[in-house]
Each structure stands twice: as C-alpha cells, then as structure tokens.
Amino acid sequence: MTIERTDIEKLAELARIELNEATIAETTQSIADVLALVDQLQAADTEGVEPMAHPTDAVQRLRADEVTETNHREAFQAIAPATEAGLYLVPKVID
Amino acid sequence: MEWETVIGLEVHAQLATKSKIFSGSSTAFGSEPNTQASALDLAMPGTLPVPNEQAYRYAIMFGLAIDADIAKTSVFERKNYFYPDLPKAYQTTQLEKPIVGAGHVEIELADGTKKSIRIHHAHLEEDAGKSLHEDFHGMSGIDLNRAGTPLVEIVSEPDIRNAEEAVAFAKKLHSIVTSLGICDGEMSQGSMRFDVNISVRRPGEEFGTRTETKNLNSFRFMEDCIALEVERQIDLIEDGGKVVQETRLYNGDTKQARSMRSKEEANDYRYFPCPDLLPVVLDNDYIESIRQTLPELPDARHDRFMEQYGLSSYDANILSGDANMAQFFETAAKASGDTKLTANWIMGELSARLNAEDQSIKHSPVNAEQLAGMITRLVDGTISSKMAKQVFEAMWNGDGNADEIIEAKGLKQVSDSGAIEAMVDEVIANSDKQVDNYRNADESKRPKMLGYFVGQIMKASKGQANPQQVNEILLKKLNDLI
The missing domain is CATH 1.10.10.410 (Arc Repressor Mutant, subunit A)
Incomplete structure (x- = not known):
C-alpha cells in the first residue's frame, strides 16, 4: 500500500491538524515507512484466523446501572476558556 | 410516467437507564446545564469507560422482540468526527459486530394490509451533547448533560415504499420500545429521533441516489418531510437534473427543508475498534434469562384486545399501539365497565385534545380513573352525552373528578x-x-x-x-x- 501527499493532507484536515510544507513531506515519509512494515505483516498467512478487536484475550466487565457521579460543574468550568449560564462556550458552529 | 419511492429509516431510541452508557452520571432530563457531565463525559484525560449492563439488557430485549439474532460477541468502535458537543472527537458506537443482528417488524396499514419491514441490525452507542446556537456574544453554548446517554440505533432495510408505511413503521417501533419499557418514547424530549433515507426510481429499476433527512422527532413531521422530498426529487429528475447524495434538515414549523452538507465534503469517519473497551461476550443462558423477562408485546396485545374487548382490528391497533395508551384504556375500561364507550372516548375526544395540544397520553390532564368516572355517570344516565362533553372539558381544565364537577355545575340530568x-x-x-x-x-x-x-x-x-x-x-x- 502506498500513501500519497494528498492522503496526508486529507487526514490532517479530518484530524484538524495544521501541517506546514516540511512537516507534510516528513509525515508522508514516516507513514509510508510504517505502511511498509504493515506490508510485511500482510505476507503472513491468516487463513481461518478470526480478526481480534483487542490485543488482549480478555472480556469486558459490565457495571450495574447506578448513578455514582455527583455534580462537579464548578471545578470543571474553572479550567474552561469560556462559560456562561452553565454552558461551555465555543466558536460558533452551525452546519 | 410512474415513480416508486424507496425509504429506509435509522431510528435512535434513548434507553431508559438511570445512568449513562459508560459513566455513572445521571441521564435525567431537564437538569441544569452540565450538572450531569462527569470527567468521563467531558473526555478528561485518564478516564476509562465501563459499559452499563442495563443498556445491554435493554438492547437485547429489543433484539428478542423483533426476532433478531443476539451477538454473543459485540465490539465497540470509534466513529471519528469533530463537533463541539462530542468532546472526545469520536462517538463510541458499534459497526462490525453490533449487539442485535437482522430481524423484522410487522406493520398494518389503514386498509388492513400487512407488511414485514426487515431490520438490518441495531447497535448500542452514546448520544452527543447539545449545542445551543442562540447568541452568546457570537459563540455557541454547549450542554453535555445528554452526552453519553445510551442509545439503540435501529437500522431498517430499504423496504418502505411511501410515507404511510414509514409512519406505521416508526409508530410500531415506538410501540415496541415503550411496551418493553426500554425507552420512555417522549418524542418532544428527543427520546426517539428518526433519520429518513429517501430515493425515487422507475419501478423495477436500480435504487436511485438517496438523501438523508436527519433528526425528525414527530410522526407528522416525518409524513410531511417525505412528501416534500419525494416531490423535490421527482421534479428535479423530470427537469433533467440529478439527485445529489446529501444530508438534509427539515424544519417542521416552516415545512421547509435545506441541504446540510453534500457527500463530497462529508466526513470520513475512520472507524476502528475502541482500544479502551474489550469485546463484550455473553452466553446463551444470559440471553435466555432476558427472554423470560419480556412483557406482552404490541402484536400479542392487539390480538388480546380484539378477543377480550371485542374491538375491531383498527380500533385495537390504535388502543394497543402505544403502551401508555393501552394501559390507560385497560384501566378506564375496567373502572367504567363499558368497553365500547371507553374506547370511543379515548379515540375521539381525548385523542383529539391530546393531538391539538401535542401532548402524550402519559401526561394527559384527564387520567384513566377520571375518564372512567365520567363514563360511569354517562352509562347510569346521570348525565347526557352533551353534558359529558362539558364534564370532560372541566376535567381537562383541572376542575376535579366527574362527580365533583356534576355537583358543582348542577349538571344532573333529569330522568324523573x-x-x-x-x-x-x-x-x-x-x-x-x-x-x-x-x-x-x-x-x-x-x-x-x-x-x-x-x-x-x-x-x-x-x-x-x-x-x-x-x-x-x-x-x-x-x-x-x-
């Protein structure tokens, strides 16, 4: 699998990361190197092997449906850049 | 020339758990903004999600009710996108291995025709917070109380052919989840929301390009929105244009729809299994133990109402569809002793008033006992039908029970x-x-x-x-x- 500069640009946009010219070239190269390793792994015969969703062979524990959290709004909002009327304020977003 | 409409629905139902799907925050509706948003709900570093068993149980109940396979192993994935009401920048959801597999739902139309609508699958996921776009000095306000509320998303196959079928299907799902008690069904509070995928084609041809109208929260809006979109697509094609795959927003108050974003610039969600959550593995005994707890389902209740109360299929459908409506009817019919009259008053005067005020029967100002009290006086000849309307009006306005109103207004019928x-x-x-x-x-x-x-x-x-x-x-x- 090959990766192009345009793929990196698109991923950067989706991840809301701003990359400058030098970094785009560098990132394209690093990811291409990683994908080369993946290509080697692809050579392994996985016929009949169930894909895993998680590297550890463990099972998720579930919790009982109980309200255990209390209100800590004051503490959380003390470190927020902008709040008003109990709301977090963010740059205006409308689809 | 003839056109055929093809519709598929994606339905979000909030599960009636006390706490959120991955945190111990309360899911109560209507609290002060951000007072039910914990460190995990805010996506603070160092927090880890632990799934709520009750959310799983509810999703499984739904799966069993629609005769679907329940996955012994289900996996949560991350759906990545940026929006301020989603603090983690991904929604934890299920894609490859959802909890509920393929099933089906039967609907009945006004002319008595029955049809089976296939369900592709249903999965568990978390709800997002709410963005308030009123003016906060040119900024948006974010309330994360709803973030992390458990949802079951029900995805239908494109088996629906018109607005009537779509509404019948949506109502049937509403009926199933409220009968199971897994969702309160309060549409005005957003407890159930519908995304409608619509396309048109010449009969027998391949599916046309579809559009998706998101977040409809009323059956009436759904009906209006489908009519509008079908007409738009047909006009567009007949004028030589092409339907563009896009997400649309419908405003029920102005009866207008607009494009939200086209697929070209649409998000690429880059799903991958959530590393913070292990696969959930369930055994047969667990699933069977849940099957034992299933209450009476709408189809069974419909048949029982016909048999037990001598109702027509159509009347039984109306009265048994909504679990709260069914309970109201049974309580009132038992108390009044006159099934037919009780059915007529509920489907007539009471439903008309509830619809006019956009109120659900659960919050009806006249309760089942009060209605039964009025019907008892109607049956024993104390009041005439005309007086009953006055009594009903007074009960609706909170003036008390039928007997108190009859006494206070001197409404007694002279039968001497x-x-x-x-x-x-x-x-x-x-x-x-x-x-x-x-x-x-x-x-x-x-x-x-x-x-x-x-x-x-x-x-x-x-x-x-x-x-x-x-x-x-x-x-x-x-x-x-x-």
Missing part, C-alpha cells in the same frame, strides 16, 4: 319521568299553533317537526332533561292528540 311529563305538558299547552301543524301534517313530515318541541322542553329543563326520555314522552303525548 313525572317531572319530564310535566314539562312536556306545559310546552304542548303553550304551542297550540305548532300542535295544530303537527296534527295536520303528513305522517312522513312529522318527525322533523319534533325538533321545535324538544328544543322548548330542553330549554325549560335548562338542558338537563334526559333527551331519550323527552323524545319518548313527547312522541306519545303528541300522538295521543292526533
């Missing part, structure tokens, strides 16, 4: 035949001209002439005479004069 006879005699004695006309009229014309007398008698009794008795006594006395 002696008193009615006296009134009839008086009216006849004072209506020489009308009596003469009646006597001389052709027999076929006479029934129409009774109206005058009845009107005078009702007026004399201040509307309280039992109309049936008035008619009987009047007719007898007039005929005696001929």
Whole structure:
C-alpha cells in the first residue's frame, strides 16, 4: 500500500491538524515507512484466523446501572476558556 | 410516467437507564446545564469507560422482540468526527459486530394490509451533547448533560415504499420500545429521533441516489418531510437534473427543508475498534434469562384486545399501539365497565385534545380513573352525552373528578319521568299553533317537526332533561292528540 501527499493532507484536515510544507513531506515519509512494515505483516498467512478487536484475550466487565457521579460543574468550568449560564462556550458552529 | 419511492429509516431510541452508557452520571432530563457531565463525559484525560449492563439488557430485549439474532460477541468502535458537543472527537458506537443482528417488524396499514419491514441490525452507542446556537456574544453554548446517554440505533432495510408505511413503521417501533419499557418514547424530549433515507426510481429499476433527512422527532413531521422530498426529487429528475447524495434538515414549523452538507465534503469517519473497551461476550443462558423477562408485546396485545374487548382490528391497533395508551384504556375500561364507550372516548375526544395540544397520553390532564368516572355517570344516565362533553372539558381544565364537577355545575340530568311529563305538558299547552301543524301534517313530515318541541322542553329543563326520555314522552303525548 502506498500513501500519497494528498492522503496526508486529507487526514490532517479530518484530524484538524495544521501541517506546514516540511512537516507534510516528513509525515508522508514516516507513514509510508510504517505502511511498509504493515506490508510485511500482510505476507503472513491468516487463513481461518478470526480478526481480534483487542490485543488482549480478555472480556469486558459490565457495571450495574447506578448513578455514582455527583455534580462537579464548578471545578470543571474553572479550567474552561469560556462559560456562561452553565454552558461551555465555543466558536460558533452551525452546519 | 410512474415513480416508486424507496425509504429506509435509522431510528435512535434513548434507553431508559438511570445512568449513562459508560459513566455513572445521571441521564435525567431537564437538569441544569452540565450538572450531569462527569470527567468521563467531558473526555478528561485518564478516564476509562465501563459499559452499563442495563443498556445491554435493554438492547437485547429489543433484539428478542423483533426476532433478531443476539451477538454473543459485540465490539465497540470509534466513529471519528469533530463537533463541539462530542468532546472526545469520536462517538463510541458499534459497526462490525453490533449487539442485535437482522430481524423484522410487522406493520398494518389503514386498509388492513400487512407488511414485514426487515431490520438490518441495531447497535448500542452514546448520544452527543447539545449545542445551543442562540447568541452568546457570537459563540455557541454547549450542554453535555445528554452526552453519553445510551442509545439503540435501529437500522431498517430499504423496504418502505411511501410515507404511510414509514409512519406505521416508526409508530410500531415506538410501540415496541415503550411496551418493553426500554425507552420512555417522549418524542418532544428527543427520546426517539428518526433519520429518513429517501430515493425515487422507475419501478423495477436500480435504487436511485438517496438523501438523508436527519433528526425528525414527530410522526407528522416525518409524513410531511417525505412528501416534500419525494416531490423535490421527482421534479428535479423530470427537469433533467440529478439527485445529489446529501444530508438534509427539515424544519417542521416552516415545512421547509435545506441541504446540510453534500457527500463530497462529508466526513470520513475512520472507524476502528475502541482500544479502551474489550469485546463484550455473553452466553446463551444470559440471553435466555432476558427472554423470560419480556412483557406482552404490541402484536400479542392487539390480538388480546380484539378477543377480550371485542374491538375491531383498527380500533385495537390504535388502543394497543402505544403502551401508555393501552394501559390507560385497560384501566378506564375496567373502572367504567363499558368497553365500547371507553374506547370511543379515548379515540375521539381525548385523542383529539391530546393531538391539538401535542401532548402524550402519559401526561394527559384527564387520567384513566377520571375518564372512567365520567363514563360511569354517562352509562347510569346521570348525565347526557352533551353534558359529558362539558364534564370532560372541566376535567381537562383541572376542575376535579366527574362527580365533583356534576355537583358543582348542577349538571344532573333529569330522568324523573313525572317531572319530564310535566314539562312536556306545559310546552304542548303553550304551542297550540305548532300542535295544530303537527296534527295536520303528513305522517312522513312529522318527525322533523319534533325538533321545535324538544328544543322548548330542553330549554325549560335548562338542558338537563334526559333527551331519550323527552323524545319518548313527547312522541306519545303528541300522538295521543292526533
């Protein structure tokens, strides 16, 4: 699998990361190197092997449906850049 | 030339758990902003999600109710996108291994036709917070109380062919989840939201390009929105244009829709299994133990209502569809002892008032006991149907129970035949001209002439005479004069 500069640009946009010219070239190269390793792994015969969703062979524990959290709004909002009327304020977003 | 509409629905139902899907925050509706948003809900570093067993149980109940396979192993994935009401910048959801597999839901249309709508799958996921776009100095306000509320998303196959089927399907799902008690079904609070995928094609051809209208929260809006979008797509194609795959927003108040974003610039969600959550593995015994807890489902209740109360299929459908409606009907019918009259009042006056005020039966100002109390007085002849309307109106306005209102307003119907006879005699004695006309009229014309007398008698009794008795006594006395 090959990766192009345009793929990196698109991923950067989706991840809301701003990359400058030098970094785009560098990132394209690093990811291409990683994908080369993946290509080697692809050579392994996985016929009949169930894909895993998680590297550890463990099972998720579930919790009982109980309200255990209390209100800590004051503490959380003390470190927020902008709040008003109990709301977090963010740059205006409308689809 | 003919067009065929193809519709598929994605339905989000909030699960009625006390706490969130991955945190111990409360899911109660209507609290002060951000007072139910914990460190995990805010996506603070160092927090780890732990799934709520009750959310799983509810999703499995839904799966069993639609005859679907329940996944022994299900996996949570991350759906990545940026929006301020999603603090983690991904939604934890299920894609490859959802908890509920393929199933089906039966619907019945107004003409009695039955149809099976296939369910592709249903999965568990977390709800997002709410963005408020009122003006906060040019900024948006974010309330994360809803973030992390468990949802089951139900995805249908494109088996629906028109708005009527879509609404019947949506109502059936509403009926199933409320009957199971896994969702409160309060559409006005966003407890159930519908995304509608719509395309048109010539019959027999491949599917056309579809659009998706998101977040409809009323059956009426859904019906209107489908009609509007189908017309738009047909006009577009017939004028030589092409439908663009896009997400649309429908405003139910202005009855207008607009494009939200086209697929070209749409998000690429880059799903991958969530590393913070292990696969959930369930065994057969666990799933079977949940099957044992399933309550009566809408189809079974529909058949029971026909059998037990002698209702038509159509009436049984209306009364059994909504779990709260069904409970209201059964309570009122038992208390009043008159099933038919109870059914008529619920489907007539009560439903009309609830619809007019966009209110669900759960919050009806007149409760089942009150309605039954009024019907009891109607049956025993204390009040006439006309008076019952007045009593109902007063109960709706919170003036108390039927008996209190009848007493306070002096609405008692006069059924004392002696008193009615006296009134009839008086009216006849004072209506020489009308009596003469009646006597001389052709027999076929006479029934129409009774109206005058009845009107005078009702007026004399201040509307309280039992109309049936008035008619009987009047007719007898007039005929005696001929």
